[in-house]
């Protein structure tokens with residue numbers, strides 16, 4: 389099979405490879421020895437990918453009840469894919485160059501290589517050596533999906549979500565091991581997220597999550613800097629090498645943080661089970677933002693054990709339903725859309741920052757100039773009130 393340049397992250401010509409640039413006015417080298425700042429990634433071939441929410445006549449496919457998106461076709465064996473894992477079992481090598489058509493309907497969830505990745509996954513032998521292409525983006529981009537078609541996460545069952553999380557973990561682990569060995573590095577940047585809905589950046593309306601694992605030592609923005617540097621700052625400030633803010637909150641529910649802010653967890657809790665706490669964010673990035681915190685200290689999604697995964701499926705499903713209800717009730721002036729992103733804030737691999745994993749669920753809301761200028765948001769409702777509305781909605785069910 390002749391593979392078009394850039395498909396599944398396979399490149400023949402280095403000129404076509406995606407590359408990363410840092411804004412030189414806002415980039416430093418941090419205490420972990422890596423560049424941190426504002427990154428812009430250029431992926432020239434990605435601009436040509438198809439957009440499946442609307443056809444040429446701008447008719448929304450959902451309205452036509454067409455559920456034959458690319459992922460449905462991959463599952464039916466009508467389109468080729470590089471399957472990395474399925475229902476907890478490893479399938480192809482993460483650097484495979486052999487996409488295949490294969491009926492996958494007997495599985496619940498699968499992980500496949502992203503067809504249009506913003507990084508090169510495989511370089512053909514005649515390309516230059518890795519050290520001469522340092523500014524290029526290298527790694528594995530993957531997609532994790534349920535074989536059954538759903539538009540949103542709220543429509544899936546907890547059982548299906550467990551399988552989705554499991555296949556995701558296996559695909560992560562396998563790719564991490566292969567990249568570490570191939571590029572002889574202990575450090576990897578791992579971005580894992582759901583884009584749900586067109587406005588949240590999803591180009592296919594079949595529920596899926598994505599992972600970008602970067603093998604080059606770049607890929608950290610200011611947000612990563614914050615999340616990776618804060619645990620060390622907290623330990624120093626509190627004069628306690630074992631201090632973890634999230635663990636303290638789970639223990640106490642009402643504490644003063646290292647900045648001397650009063651955090652009252654109780655008022656913001658929407659749901660909890662044995663392993664997870666779901667609460668509205670203390671300083672939300674958008675109105676309605678939810679945050680999931682594991683009760684046991686865990687720094688990477690990869691490290692979640694079976695019990696944590698099982699309970700995460702339940703909590704993430706409830707979180708999505710609570711947010712659906714809140715957005716439906718929210719005043720029009722809030723400009724909240726049902727579309728949302730789910731961001732797994734975790735420790736990059738090989739950093740030993742001791743950060744506590746957080747999962748943020750953030751709906752789409754318009755933002756303005758001040759908010760683009762700074763890591764700063766204007767919210768119109770206190771998260772304590774948002775939590776009360778969400779709890780009431782869940783209780784009515």
Ligand SMILES: [Zn+2]
Pocket residue numbers: 455456457459460536537538593594
């Ligand atoms: Zn579909």
Ligand SMILES: [Zn+2]
Pocket residue numbers: 632633634635636684685686743744
């Ligand atoms: Zn912790």
